[in-house]
Amino acid sequence: MAKSSVDDDRLEEEHILDVDVTQEMEASFLEYAYSVIYSRALPDARDGLKPVQRRILFSMDEMGVRPDRGHVKCARVVGQVMGLLHPHGDGAIYDALVRMGQPWAVRLPLIDGHGNFGSLDAGPAAMRYTECRMANPAVAMTRGLDQDTVDYKPNYDGKESEPVVLPAAFPNLLVNGATGIAVGMATNIAPHNLIEVVAALRQLLRNPEIGLDELMRHIPGPDFPTGGKIIGLDGVRDAYATGRGTFKIRATTRIEKVTPRRMGIVVTELPYMIGPEKIIEQIKKGVDDKKITGIADVKDLTDLVNGTRLVIEVKNGINPEALLEQLYKATKLEDTFAINAVALVEGQPRTLSLKEMLEVYLAHRIEVTLRRSTFLLNKAEERLHLVRGLITAIADIDDVIAIIRTSDDAAQARERLIGAFDLTEVQANYILDMQLRRLTRYSTIELEKEADELAGQIGGLRDIIDNDHVLRDLVGDELAQVAKEFGTPRRTVLLASSGAPTATKATPLEVPDDPCWVLLSGSGLVARTDALAPLPTEGRAAHDVVTAKLATTAKAEFGVITNHGRLLRCSAIELPTVPLTASAPNLQGGSLAAELWPLEQGERPVGLTTLDPDSLGLALGTERGIVKRVNPEQLSKDAWDVIRLEDGDQVVGAVELTDPEVDLAFISSDAQLLHFPASSVRPQGRSGGGIAGIKLAPKARVIWFGAVRSETDEVVTISGSSSSLPGTETGSAKVTALAEYPGKGRATGGVRAHRFLKGEDTLLIAAIGPAPVVAGAASGSPVELPSVRGRRDGSGTPVAQPVTMLSGRGGHSPEPTDSGVQSLFDEE
Template sequence: LLLNGQLGIAVGMATNIPPHNLGELVDAEVALIDNPEATLDDLLEYVKGPDFPTGGTIYGKESIRTAYATGRGGVVNRGVAEVLEGKKGRNQIVITEIPYALNKETLVLKIADLVKEKKLVGISDLRDETARGEVRIVLDLKKDAYPKKILNQLYKLTPLQTSFHFNMMALVDGIQPRVLGLQDILSEHIKHRQQVVRRRTEYELRKARDRAHILDGLKIALDHIDEVIKVIRSSKNTDEAQSSLIAKFKLSDIQSKAILAMQLRALTGLERQKIEDELAELRKLIAKLEDILADENKILKIIRQELVEVKEQFGDDRRTRVIPGELGKLADEDLIPDEQVVVTLTSANYIKRSQIADYRKQNRGGKGKRGMTTREEDVIEHVVNASTHDFLLFFTNKGRVFRLKTYEVPATNLNAKGVAIVNLLQLQPEEMISSVINISKTSKLGYLFMCTTRGVVKKTPFEQYKNVRQSGLIAINLDEDDELRWIRMTTGENEIVISTSRGQAIRFHEKDVRPMGRVSRGVRGIRLRTDDQVIGMDTVQSGASIFVISAAGYGKRTKVAQFTPHARGGVGIRSAVVNSKTGKLIGVKTLSKENEQEVIIISRQGQTIRLGLESIPELGRATQGVRIMRINDGDQVISLALVDKVEDNKDSEYQVGKTLGDDSSK
């Protein structure tokens, strides 16, 4: 019913069931076998919706769910069309997929009629270029035509967009007509397969027993071959011989007939052994078949295996795309382009979203350009590169976490101040955002590794932070004089480096920190000396480098190999020379691909600079570094972020790629 679809009309009733993807149906039925208590939503993880052989697109996840829940409903089915540039620079609309059950010629004639009636304007030519089973209908547009408008008219006025109405009526047990939902149909199919497997097994068992019965008789005859021959020779005819064999050896009618039909070659040792071997195999088979019939779980296991084999042999990719949003009821995310942006947040909790092209690449030692208009006492603290469809997790100094979609952050230009984040998040008085990380669709969700300004670290499975309430969620239990500042996504196999403002650093494996609950305090990551505090925590990889920068704009790259791993909780080793010239260190990042990365550095007064990491020298631990950014009097570096570079041919700038770090601190 579901695989091939059904369309039929009977007396007083009709059925209309769309076709589906074999692989998805098998996966759903296997899930139902494994868990008979599976809900409709569980099954919808596998069955995404109808899968029409003509492809196309269907809209409305909720409409699909309603149809599968009740057996009745409807979904919008659109063909696939795209706007291409044709000859002489004029646009074309090319239709490559059409809705289910639509005749291609019908669509072409409908478009032609609308053009003739001048209900569809802007089309100069219409051609059917379909070949080798691949649909291709080409509409050449006039020079001044607006392609998007014409495409919308095609959807509105022609069957290029149709509705498929579910009416999943079927006969249950061959006699009772019922409207069935997805769960009902799959459950009925499992029951049917149980009957098929049981009947098949019973048939195979019956055949095996019959054959074993005959072989038992032949074996008796071979064991008493001389007497059998004597009985047969002394009999006047076949009936007498059969009766004598039955009486003497207590054989059945079938066995006696098999003995009489036995050829002389069966008397050889080889043929005798074949009979004994076949009988032994049959007894094993009989035991196996009886075991299957006695255990319903084994029947289900056979059904499951056969389903998987069918999928492996005949399964193919889905042809029809499913768009979750309803047409005309699309979610905000469906209407927002998935593009890379830069989100900045100030110490006064003003946030904004900017285009990445606003950040221009410059040479080392440059002064940068104005990156944000802030109040005199306000500074930029966090720079996050993310997709507009990513989730942003906001961790506060009080140990709480909030969540927003990137597109929910107001978009402004580079020089704009932004909006107060209290308009977006329910922050308490004196609560500040201390760390921001982005969670994309491709993020590997293992653990959240946290570090405080007093050197306390904690590792908690990300699963405990998936459902963040609008009012926030406790992320860590803090001491009174401590604040949460840094968060990283880890896999459980990462190494951690923690750096302090006085130029100390410690490297240890995250396995040294056992997983803890969401509201636990954590353990000591680094022992701090007097007048020192943690200024950064990051993950490191083998062969990577560590980039540090000071308040006065001095920075360097140092190989991770120079930082010998130690047990967590120690004072660490020197990472940089800190003096009055350099100022204290303000941030640290790990580098995994310097030749493909750039750094964005922002000062307290809002100056920004962006440069390639290959221009920054690689130096030893016991050095102060070189001047990375020229700082005005009274100004200092307070923030940095790493980005991937992609050359922009248009203006020789670079586009920001995936951020490796989530933020930095002052």
Template sequence: MRKSFIDYAMSVIVSRAIPDVRDGLKPVHRRIVYGMYESGLEPGERYRKSANTVGYVMGNYHPHGDSAIYEALVRLAQPGSSRYVMIDGHGNFGDLDNPPAAMRYTEARLAPIAMQVLSDIDAETVDMRGNFDDSRKEPIVLPSRVPMLLLNGSTGIAVGMATNIPPHNLTEVVDATIAKVDNPELTSKELMQWVKGPDFPSGGIIMGTEGIEEAYETGRGSIPVRGEATIEQIPGSPGRQTRMGIVVTSLPFTVGPEAFAKRVADLVRDEKLTGISDVNDETNRLGLRVVIELKRDAHPEVVLNNLYKFTQLQQSFPVNTLALVRIPGKGEQFRPATLPLADILDQFIVHRTEVVTRRTQYQLRKAQERAHILEGYLKALENMDKVIKIIRAAQATDEARQGLMKEFSLDELQANAILEMQLRRLTGLERGKIQAEYDELQKKIMDLKSILGNRQLVMDIIKKELIEVRDKFGDKRRTRIEGSGQLDLTSKDLTPNEPMAVFITTQNYVKRIPLDSFKRQKRNTRGVTGMKTRDEDDLQHFFTANMHDRLLVFTSGGQVYSLEVMDLPEGGRTARGLALVNLLPIGQDETVTAVIPVSEFRDDSYLVMVTRLAYIKKVQMSDFSNIRKNGIIAISLGDGDQLGWVRPSSGKSDVIIGTGDGMCIRYSEDELRPMGRTARGVRAITLREGDRIVGFDVTESNDDGSILVVTNDGFGKRVKLGEFRQQGRGGIGLIATKFKSAQSRLAALRVISKGDQIVIATANGIVVRQAVDEISSQGRMATGVRIQQIGEDDSVVSVSPFIEPTEVELPDGGDSGSDSAPE
């Protein structure tokens, strides 16, 4: 049983499923091509029924099922399956989505490039062997002029092994082969100067070169491939408006548009894909086109990324260049081998060297045989009278033959040729032609012997014939290579980059809410609930950020942690949220004192930090680009001190610091040199006894804009920046506001500009969104106007800017965190 199985396995490997590295064909394909050549179905000849060809191949060479032979013939004729079709089909040969018509209806003949694979097969260039019943001979391999294994690729499953070789561009492969002939030491990676990567008949985009390099250097790899898709305005039908849509114009290899469109429709029906209203396959003879119409509220980029993740629009092509290689010294015995690119070309060059050598030997033998006959003619013509006399005196042909051989030292071949010579060749003109032909043959014989004696001349012939094929059949690449080889889509790729409102309480509960949940309100309104808090738990931080931002979470102990906005739990306006300890390893004795949303970490951006005991320092933003899971040190703190505020800056800003007693200081950021993360910083402002810092912001070094000051009891105003002159770092500052009552304190301050919107939050979780233009602009000594109604046992804790969806990309790397009242 074991021996029988091994015999079966070897039969499948060698005779069915694995291609020969030399001509790139499996036995069934080789027999089809050779059978059609033998039947005279060359390019330009009349088409013949496919059933006739299948019957001829099955009856003479391939004793297997007719359906398998026809399926192989169809594959050689389908432009979607073969990069360079070897069979010119006439009729319905199907496509990737639809089967071909029955073989009794279709017709076929050889395509022009097939003649390059069969070139010189009649010149004894390859070995022949008996067919299955030994009634005729078939070629073991075809004398292909180009490496078809790379051009059309191959796929097949044997016993215990499989092959999957992608197609390539003829021009690139020929150029690489020529380079390999000139320099046999070229490596697979060096050959990528010419062979950029696979070139699929369906086009598409190969993502990056990493997979290509691995496949070419080892013979195995995975090449990420995407179809081509664009986001466009789709014209609506009569009575309908135009809408956004995704137009797919190419798909990965072996993926048909009908199957792709069906997959999309199934996912939409199962609610695994959202934002899609309709899918139409508009593919025709002009090319592939699948139109995916989007709903009005859909995010096209997100829908496209979901198509990449869940459909065949993106997939990997697993490469395994397994082919049959002849065993040296074992005649026509083969072994399967996984071959790098350089080895494939080496094997092909060895094959072509043998083909050219055998063809030259065949041509030399034929030339020598012809020259031998012509030598006999010339001897006879020089002694024509004697020849005629001998022939006339002979009683029989054999006697004449023997007489000529004896008289003129001829062999039997020459004597027979003279006896068969026509009388018209005895003229002087014919004699001249025979002499000229003989002289030409002598020159040809010398040239052929030179080729056989000089390997370089053989290499030159191989290159010359490669160039001829390239010039005749070469074309441009269809598959582009671009981008990164990383196909795994992250959560960001599948999530719209929408603005979110983020809430964090004093007990470190956190949640996010879509920002469009809050409508803009006028001043002196109570607002809507943004977060439901429990007893003894107040809202401490409120800010806006984009879904794709990363949050830098700074704690009172001077640590900083990293967290993605999309990782935050989303809840309704009355939901409490999730404990932050479930997301970050924050200690029980730590509280969140500042949160900075960051879209991009840049070397020319900075973070400015202020502590409760009025220390300040500036650190490069890029120092926080790689934060460990357990966090890193953001600032060193003295005894009893805590980190209170962090703001992003451009490095050329002015610092604005406000205190609970209503004092405010402004000075240039130039007074702060960049420090390391572990530094403590320098004195920011001098505080009066009992006073404390309640607000901190940065602004450009000019007097444009205003400072918004808000008190704990809901009063606020805008003050022109120009009223706060620049002072030296560490001073006591200027008065920013007067208070309505003795219990009033400054709760927050922000730098604002005309047209800005803000969101004010209270300790009990009440949120109001306002336009700053509706807030009165007053001097430093004014008390302001009521901008929010504050309930009993409640107070303002934070003021945060509202960012419109079109304003989420900030030049300083992100929106600043919220102002929060110190405890």
């Protein structure tokens, strides 16, 4: 009977509701989706962090695990985050922590890991084995949390508080990128270069109406931590304009001799998040399926010292370039990256363009700076108030002590101090709370000095708060300081197109020995053309300038003369092939000289030669005005010296002589031009040091040397200041027919080629070549030069942008230096 009564009571207490399953599932799924989108998968557009990443950095900052402290176990950090802030699994927290510390995953690591943090092909060790601490950029992300710069919110159980967003001293969303899959949406943002992003932010601060083209001058494309090459910039532009875009990433490769008898494809940089083991697995599968032919062996020589090095040995008689094209199609040596820039803005997921991402970050950083300045202002005003009270008290310290001693209690002493010295209650309490012995530290002079400093600080802070221009300038200066402290050079090369022919069934793996041009560009790219037709424009290449060319065949050898006076034996088959179009050869598909040839530190190519034993030999000119004709000679070596250089001297130009009646010409930094017959220079052997070519003034140097023809060539000189940074000064350009310059004897000073204007004292760059000489900027874009003038010693005309490369006849203009050359040009 008693049991039945209890069951009836339980039934009366239960409240059962009939709920439609569809509605319940919809409500539960929406709640789950909301949690995933807002609390787990998508980053905040302001600091670029997901909640778990933000909680990790905040917890480590609270724990004091900073760069100046020792590493702690990752398990300790994970436990702290999970116990106080992130009510999810420890695996998810540890994975997020590890990713922030992997230099191949993020462009600017926020975690300094110690131990096995994994690799592109393997995961990390368990968190009980690894250790971590904040990296210096992470300190910049959290700096200012104690200065009321951001809002806080309760944690999951309401017992702790956490920041809604970090102050973020740099735009982490763009710099480190983000990836995440939510419910019904996903995000995938590529990493970028910090220096470039900061430059764009500072430009946006100055001009809020800036367009996408102007922004892309500062941020031309993503910059992956693993380097590689981005092929095709149309997808990048689409992503920056709309928040969605796709482009290809290609591994950085070079073709070189891996054994004395075998060529190989050496991979030094892989596409983003692709590991060597995955590439090897795909190559082996392609060989087994007979989709890839011509590979002898694959070796992974990657290590911590030399980085990625994947060597693919090519069978003899196989064209490495054609094989490489096969690999691009059959493996992840060429991968696709799709940008989907989704992030939370004011709590809502939005697809953001490049400008919108920058604007959201700038608005956040301006608010952080304003709140920090307000906080510091309040602190300074409070301290100044106390200091002024101390100054008043110390001036009559005996009376202060007497009032305190004769008062019945602290309340009476406070009231008497307020009445006697016109103090506030805060000032009186500060004096009463201070120990008597501390008064000896304070002198009136020291306190007045502190008061003056506080007043100046307060004035500066008020100026920041009240003046929007000052506030924006401060934000820009702080961004510039962060870029200076943490910025690194760009790693990913941007190419408008691959520049290489697409591999098809008709592409032969056997190398045909067809005639071709070998081209050297002003930006250091080297390539061979697919034909030997006349070049459409002598000095012009698509997005570049041709500074030297050589007619040869695909399987022939040729020589490269360097500024160190060496001749390198090279094979044309090693060079990437570029199409010879009707307009101009596109050298964007070429390779840098340093990637092709074993150049020493500071060594660069200055000329090309056919290695023909029946030629008239080489003519070389050095920076110190030495000229040398070298008898044609081939050695059974890959490299040999063709001139004996004095210490500090270097070759600035080299050309193979084909006509005994040709002239040789020098142009010096102090605007002197000398040309004389090549026949006046006696040929020497390899060990010879040359003879005097041009007589140089003190501190002057040769900036161009080559072979010239007075009847067809023109002279281009660009003047500027030697104190300006290389490549930053536009300068004044002058174009004159070479026929205007009379020839003089060898070892003389030549004639004046350019009159310097006020503020100019040197030639930045110069060249002589067939008309018209072509000029290019550092980006490769053409620079328009003024029309030809008859006056040989006239001054120049300002050009639109700095010129860093000029075409010429067989000569290569050296890069500008900051050697501070001072011209001793005689106006007389």
